[in-house]
Every structure is written in structure tokens, then in C-alpha cells.
Amino acid sequence: MTELIQRKLSDSKAARWTALAIVAFTMLCGYFLTDVMSPLKPMLEEELAWTSTDFGIFTSAYGWFNVFFLMLIFGGMILDKMGVRFTGMGACCLMLIGCAIKYAAVAGYIGAEGTIFGWKSQVALASLGYAIFGVGVEIAGITVSKVIVKWFKGKELALAMGLEMATARIGTMLAMAVTVPFAKYFQSVSAPVLLCLIMLCIGTISYMVYIVMDRKLEASMSAEEEEKEEPFRMSDVFLIIKNKGFWLIALLCVLFYSAVFPFIKYATDLMVNKYHVEQELAGFIPSLLPLGTLFLTPFFGNLYDRKGKGATIMIIGAVMLIGVHLLFALPILNEWWFATLVMIVLGIAFSLVPSAMWPSVPKIIPEKQLGTAYALIFWVQNWGLMGVPALIGWVLDTYCKLDTTNGGPAYDYTLPMIIFCCFGIVALFIAVMLKREDKKKGYGLELPNIKQ
Numbered sequence: 001m002t003e004l005i006q007r008k009l010s011d012s013k014a015a016r017w018t019a020l021a022i023v024a025f026t027m028l029c030g031y032f033l034t035d036v037m038s039p040l041k042p043m044l045e046e047e048l049a050w051t052s053t054d055f056g057i058f059t060s061a062y063g064w065f066n067v068f069f070l071m072l073i074f075g076g077m078i079l080d081k082m083g084v085r086f087t088g089m090g091a092c093c094l095m096l097i098g099c100a101i102k103y104a105a106v107a108g109y110i111g112a113e114g115t116i117f118g119w120k121s122q123v124a125l126a127s128l129g130y131a132i133f134g135v136g137v138e139i140a141g142i143t144v145s146k147v148i149v150k151w152f153k154g155k156e157l158a159l160a161m162g163l164e165m166a167t168a169r170i171g172t173m174l175a176m177a178v179t180v181p182f183a184k185y186f187q188s189v190s191a192p193v194l195l196c197l198i199m200l201c202i203g204t205i206s207y208m209v210y211i212v213m214d215r216k217l218e219a220s221m222s223a224e225e226e227e228k229e230e231p232f233r234m235s236d237v238f239l240i241i242k243n244k245g246f247w248l249i250a251l252l253c254v255l256f257y258s259a260v261f262p263f264i265k266y267a268t269d270l271m272v273n274k275y276h277v278e279q280e281l282a283g284f285i286p287s288l289l290p291l292g293t294l295f296l297t298p299f300f301g302n303l304y305d306r307k308g309k310g311a312t313i314m315i316i317g318a319v320m321l322i323g324v325h326l327l328f329a330l331p332i333l334n335e336w337w338f339a340t341l342v343m344i345v346l347g348i349a350f351s352l353v354p355s356a357m358w359p360s361v362p363k364i365i366p367e368k369q370l371g372t373a374y375a376l377i378f379w380v381q382n383w384g385l386m387g388v389p390a391l392i393g394w395v396l397d398t399y400c401k402l403d404t405t406n407g408g409p410a411y412d413y414t415l416p417m418i419i420f421c422c423f424g425i426v427a428l429f430i431a432v433m434l435k436r437e438d439k440k441k442g443y444g445l446e447l448p449n450i451k452q
């Protein structure tokens, strides 16, 4: 009987999966706005006279404040000091403010004319909104990671993280699928952004519901458990950055994600230039990638929870990543079906590594430093997400332009694919080092997450 009374709320399956569904929905809304403008590029050019450079400035704004003003790192510290309720709400407010500014700019309510720092006012203000949103959504990402650890540690941690990532990717897929038809239906390029604003309001309400659950979880924790929780101190940051395991995960993260997210931005163009796929159909092959991860990330997460082998899973993922980019680089089988097969293999690699990497962080870093640790990893990762697309664009323009007088392909993608492949090789090297470090320090990366 006493045992029953002392059960934590997270011991209830229904409660912890409900908590996950609620916060994952908030992330879905965030990922929707993150990618909503990409399919709108041609409409922005036609209706608002944006150039590719304007679009490039706007896209890179996502990382400005996170990378240069260290907002993500401050967010992580706030998370460890103030907890998931305060930080999560703050993140939702930043997402809403950012989205509202972006909508007002794209709809022409603000900055319709004139320039700011030499940029069109509309582009500058939309970028400002997106930069504020970028801080919010990334802080929401680390907050939700901490929420999941709070509810699922010692249980189905990797499955829960896999399901959260899969739900968030539905947001990305929605952005790809519904944005253009929605904008065309309402004959307004700003209509999808307004839809995002409404969804973010629902996502914020959803997080408020989570806050109630979080209070109940804490109330259900025994006094002993609460006492064990020491407060976060600034010196903890130094403890994190002195930890070799932390750096190995952060490096693996930036290398692996740099070889996937920036690749996706160019994948449609690769399909046209190398595999001679029709422009209208070329987006279909890369879209298989997020679709596959939807099912495979939770699947591999579940495998990690039950069988362990986290470090090995990351090594296998890195090997597959190298193979994929090598196959895209080599001048063999320039056929659409071959590109499709290789893309499916990339989907498997892109499910393997995240499903094992994110749930491994709590095995290396104590829970009270987790927010800061995730924030530092995201910060390192954001440099790659910001820099690599620019690097590839520059390489394409400088070294890969082909003579198009005969109507042939405009770019030779061999060099960019070799660059992506090199990221994979270094990632493999890091993953092997991580496995060795795990053996030395006994983090338990090869052990199951579910405690029997």
C-alpha cells in the first residue's frame, strides 16, 4: 500500500505517454513554421519581388541569435536553473513573438517599403522575426528533451525521444505538403504563416496543459527524490566542457547533421543534375527521407531501449552515411531508381544515429546539467547547419558549374558529395572514439535504457 502511495506520476504509462504527446505536439507546431517558407520561395520571388539573396538572408536568420549571441546556451542555463515550466513557456512566447513579426512583415503590415541596413525592410523584419523564432524553437527543443528525460529515465527513453522526433518531422512534412496549396487557395503568400501562428497558439496552450502535468509529477515525487536534486551552478558548465564524452557527442552531432540537413537542401537539385529527374518530380525522392525516419527513428529507439548497443548503432549509422554520399559522388548508375534506393539507405542512417545519440546524452551528463549540455550540443550543431549550406553553395558556384549551352546539367555534384562524405568519415572516427571512451568510463552506452 505504502509503495502504491509513493508511486511517481511518471510510473503511470498513461501519464508519461500523454505528457510526451502534449510536448511533441508543441514541437510539431515549431517544426512547421521552421520549414514553412522553403516551398514558398518561387511565390516570394513572384509576389513580393524577393531575390535568392533575400531568401538566403532570411533562411540563415534562424541561427543568428543562437550562434552569435549565444542565446541557446543562455537558454540551456535558464532551463537548468528555472526548470522546464518557466523555460518552456518562455520558449513558446519567443516562438509566438517571432512568428507574429514574421507574419506582419510578409503580409505587408510592417516594413512594406524602404530599407534597413541596406536590406529591404520587409526582408530585414521577416528575418528578425525568424531569428527570434529560431531562439524559441531551439530552446523548446532542449526543454522538451529534458522533459522526456524527466518522465522516461530508466524506462522507454529512446523510444520516447524517437517518437518526439518523428512527430516533429510531421511538422516538416506538413510544411512541404500543404504550404503551396494553402497559399494558392487563399491567394496570399502570408496565409501559411498565419496558419503557423494559429498552430503555435494551440501548441502554446498544449504546453500549458503539460505544465499542469509537470506540477503533478513533482508533487508525486518523494521528498527524498527532491532532496537529491541539487541546484545548477555556473561551475557546472565547466564540468560539462571538461567532459570528453560530451565533446565526442557534440562533434558527432555537428558532423552527422551537417551531412544530412544541408544535403536535403540541395538534394532536389542533385536529382535534376545528376539523375536527370524532371524538375516537378525531383522533390519526391528526397521527401522519402523524412517519411522513412517517421517510422524508423522510434523503431531503432525501441531497439536501443531494450537491447542497448547505442555506440554501435551510431557507428553503423556513420558507415551507412559514408556509403550513401560515396554512391552519390561516384559516376555510376545515374538512374532515378538507384538514387531512390540510396536515399532510402540514407533514411535508415538518419534514423539510426539520432535514435541512439540523443538518449545517450543523459548517460554521460547528470540530469541537473542536462539543459545546458543539450544547449551546448545544439549550439555546436547550429554552426554546421548555418555554415555548411553556404559552403556547398559557394563550392557549386566556384568549382562545379557546367557548360549549359547544350542544355546539359548545370552543376557537377561530385565535389559537394565528396565534402558530405568527408563529414561522414570524420563522424565515423568520432563514433569509434565514443565507443572506446564508453568502455573506459563505463557510461553504459551499450546497455539497454530500460532497467529491469
Ligand SMILES: NCCCC[C@H](NC(=O)[C@@H](N)CCCCN)C(=O)O
Binding pocket: 034, 138, 141, 144, 145, 161, 164, 165, 168, 354, 358, 378, 381
Ligand atoms: N531530443 C532531442 C531532439 C533533437 C532533434 C533534432 N533537432 C535538432 O537537432 C535541432 N537543433 C535542429 C532542428 C532543425 C530542424 N530543421 C532533430 O533530429 O530534429
